[in-house]
Each structure stands twice: as structure tokens, then as C-alpha cells.
Amino acid sequence: MTGADGRWAAAVTSAGEYAVLVDVATLPAGETLRDPASNPRTVTVALGATAAALFPLGEPTTGGSEPTSDGTAAPDATPDAEGDGGTAITGGRVAQQAVNGLIFGILLALASVGLSLLYGTTGLSNFAHGEQVTLGAILAYVGTQALGLPLVAAGVVAVALGAASGWLQDAGIWHPLRRRRVGNTQQMIVTIGFSMVLQYTFQFFFGGGRLRIVIDNPVPVQLGPVIVSQQSLISAVIAVVTLVGVAWFLVGTRTGRATRAVSDNPALASASGISVERIIRLVWTAGTGLAALGGVLIALYFNSTSWNMGGTILLLMFAAVTLGGLGTAYGALAGSLVIGLIAEMSSLVIPSDMRYAGALLILIIVLLVRPQGILGRAERVG
Secondary structure (H helix, E strand, O other), X not given: OOOOOOOOOOOOXXXXXXXXXXXXXXXXXOOOEOOXXXXXXXXXXXXXXXXXXXXXEOOOOOOOOOXXXXXXXXXXOOOOOOOOOOOOOOHHHHHHHHXXXXXXXXXXHHHHXXXXXXXXXXXXXXXXXXXXXXXXXXXXXXXXXXXXXXXXXXXXXXXXXXXXXXXXXXXXXXXXXXXXXXXXXXXXXXXXXXXXXXXXXXXXXXXXXXXXXXXXXXXXXXXXXXXXXXXXXXXXXXXXXXXXXXXXXXXXXXXXXXXXXXXXXXXXXXXXXXXXXXXXXXXXXXXXXXXXXXXXXXXXXXXXXXXXHHHHHHHHHHHHXXXXXXOOHHHHHHHHHHHHHHHHHHHHOOOHHHHHHHHHHHHHHHHHHOOOOXXXXXOOOO
């Protein structure tokens, strides 16, 4: 039975094709199906995804195209009376997209903080940071599906191994390059090559399909007019707690203040007795660990991961840290929230496949008005 707004939802326990039938005898007086021939309709459902079936009401039409059912909807999407990409904007749709954007922005911030801190301490734009996000998600997938670990244990192991990979990278690659005084431009080119190597390594071992960390159906949670999955809410809470912990570390600990000092002026920090190389090693380790955690939570939000997930959102991460102010952890948070909200809210008026383009357009506009970003400091050049 539908709700007062015409929405309906039915949970299934196995993937496959399902017939959806509208009992026309229960329609409100005077209402008919616009396309009676499409009733019933067959919908293909995959576990962990939401398939939408739209039955428009109105005068029956002939020769029109049959509304399609979307089996690849976003993880928190619900069957919508207007359908994906519909022209009507309702309060329920706005609220749903705003909540989705807020959750996505928080998770994006978690993945982006390390990228921002790394740029602040070394001046390096790490194009392989997206693969650290993918690494965390894939390690969690291996832990749950191959090793049979509980989700929490698999997530902890994935974060620990992700942080260890950052330590090894700095010890084996980036520290020797800095010691040889290799410029940031050359190091950035190395990160691009390293990104490609990691991407195709992931594809070689895990294939090009979707990998699901959790195969159970998401548990929906009703929050007023908004429906989100339980795992998305838990992921958002974990991300918020972690971001608060990072903020406390940067402000309330001696090592955190040293990290901020190195980010502000490495030469002055070194002259004051701070071990710059030790701080950089710490940032590499913590940044990749945060990226791995972000990868696990984003994969749970999307209900799956793949070999190129990190590469897909890499430009969004760069947009977030640039929009917020390069090199500032708080700027990465602010920029990620803006990018997440714009990306999800823009699908109200443009096709969902183009929502990331809208976020990048906002980045360009903001930087034309405020080149240093939201929380960045204006600097005089020349």
C-alpha cells in the first residue's frame, strides 16, 4: 500500500526479476493509469540496490514510450513519483537530496582531509590519493567476503593496512625523492603514474565488476520525509567523530600544532626545532589511513566498490580541498560539504549522470570570486 504521497517500497531478500502490479481498483476516484499496458511491470532487482517502478496517472496515451524502471538507483534513493530526472521538484525530493548530499559531503571530507594536509606540509598534489580510498574499500571487501571477518574488524584492518601503505610509500619513494631535492612537479608526475599502476593492479586482481563489502539488504530508516539506509547513517556518524578527532589533534596536541606549523612555514618550523621529516611521515601515514576509512564508508554508502572508485571521486576531492582552501584541514571539510550538497542537489534539475559537473562548475565560480578558497588566506604575489 502506498503512503499519502503515493510512495511505496517493498523489501526483497534475493536478487532477480519481480512483477509489480498496481491494483487499479484501489486507485482514487477518477484516476487511471496513463499506460495500462505496462501494468504489471517486470523489475530487475539487485541486492543492496533500489529499483524504481513508475506508474504515472492520467489520461491513457497511445504510442508513447513506456516509463523505464531504474535498477541502478543511488543507495538511498526511493521510488519517486516523478522519477529520476523528473521536472517537478517537491519538498520531499529536496529534503531527500539535501540529506544525501550532506552525508556524501561528510564522507568526502574524511577522504579529502589527508590530501589537504599532505599538500599543506609538502606542497605535493597526490593524484594517487584516490587509489588509497579504493585500497581501503577493497581491503574491507577482502576481509568480509574472502576472510569472513565481521564488518567492524575488516574495517579496522583495512584502515591499519591503508595507514601502513602510506608509511611505506613515504619511506620508500617520497622521502628519497625529497632528499634528492626532486621538485614537486616531478613528484606529482610520479603520483600520476603510481595512480595508474594501482588502478590496473586492482583491476587485474579483482576484475572490473562491482564488489560488495556487505551483501545484506540495507535497512531503511525513515526520518520524516527522508529515507536513508542504516549503514549510511552509521557511516556518517563514524565520519563526524573521526573528523572531530582530527580537529582536536590539530588544535589540542603538540604534534598537531607542529603539523600546522610545518604546513604554515616548513623552514621556520625546522628552525624552531620541529622535525619536518617526522611530521611529513606522520601526515603520510595518517592521511592514507583516513583515506582508507573514507573508502570503506563511501563503499558502504554506495553499496559497492570497484577498481576505479577512488579515481571517480578524485576530482571531487581536489575540488573540495581547492574550494575550501589548499592545505587547510578545515577548508577540506567546508569544501567537501559544499561539493557534496551541490552534487546531489543539482540532480533535481539536471540528469544525475551530470551532477558532478555541476559541483565542478560551482568550484570555478567560487574561485573566480575568492581565489584562495572559502577558508584559505589571501596571499600577495609579486
